[in-house]
Amino acid sequence: MTTMHQLVGTWRLVSQHTHYPDGTTIATRGENPDGILIYDEFGNMAVQLMRTDAQLVHYTDLNSRDTAMSGYHAYYGTYEIDEKASVVRHHVVGAAFPDYRSTTQVRHFKLEDDILTLQARSTVEDNFRVLVWQRVTR
Numbered sequence: 001m002t003t004m005h006q007l008v009g010t011w012r013l014v015s016q017h018t019h020y021p022d023g024t025t026i027a028t029r030g031e032n033p034d035g036i037l038i039y040d041e042f043g044n045m046a047v048q049l050m051r052t053d054a055q056l057v058h059y060t061d062l063n064s065r066d067t068a069m070s071g072y073h074a075y076y077g078t079y080e081i082d083e084k085a086s087v088v089r090h091h092v093v094g095a096a097f098p099d100y101r102s103t104t105q106v107r108h109f110k111l112e113d114d115i116l117t118l119q120a121r122s123t124v125e126d127n128f129r130v131l132v133w134q135r136v137t138r
Contacts, residue, residue: 003083003111011037011116011133013049020127028070028129030055037133039079045090046076068097075100086110088118
C-alpha cells in the first residue's frame with residue numbers, strides 16, 4: 001500500500017508543540033487543542049486547528065500571524081507526497097490566514113499505525129512545530 005493510501009482519511013489532533021533551539025518546548029495551542037485533518041484519495045486536503053482553553057479569547061484576529069500559529073487556523077488545497085523524503089506538501093488554495101494562501105506548506109511525516117506525526121519548520125523564526133494526529137475510525 002502506498003503512503004498516499006495510508007494517509008487518506010480523517011485525522012483528529014492529539015497535540016501540537018513548538019520546539020525552540022534552546023530546548024524549550026511549548027504547547028502551541030494549549031494543552032488540549034482540537035483539530036481535524038482530511039486527506040482524500042483525489043489529492044485534496046483540509047485542516048482546522050484550534051485552541052480550546054481560556055486563552056482562545058486572545059486569538060480572534062484571523063489576519064494575525066499569532067492567531068494562525070497559536071489560536072485558530074484553517075486551510076485547504078491539494079497535497080502531494082514525496083515518499084523517499086517522508087514529506088507531504090500542502091498546496092494551499094484557501095486559508096483563514098491570508099499569508100498562507102497560494103503557498104506550499106512542507107510537512108515531514110512519520111506514520112505509525114493510526115498515529116500521524118507532522119513536523120514543520122518555521123519560515124519566520126528558528127523553531128519547528130510537531131503535530132500529532134490520531135486516525136478517526138468511526
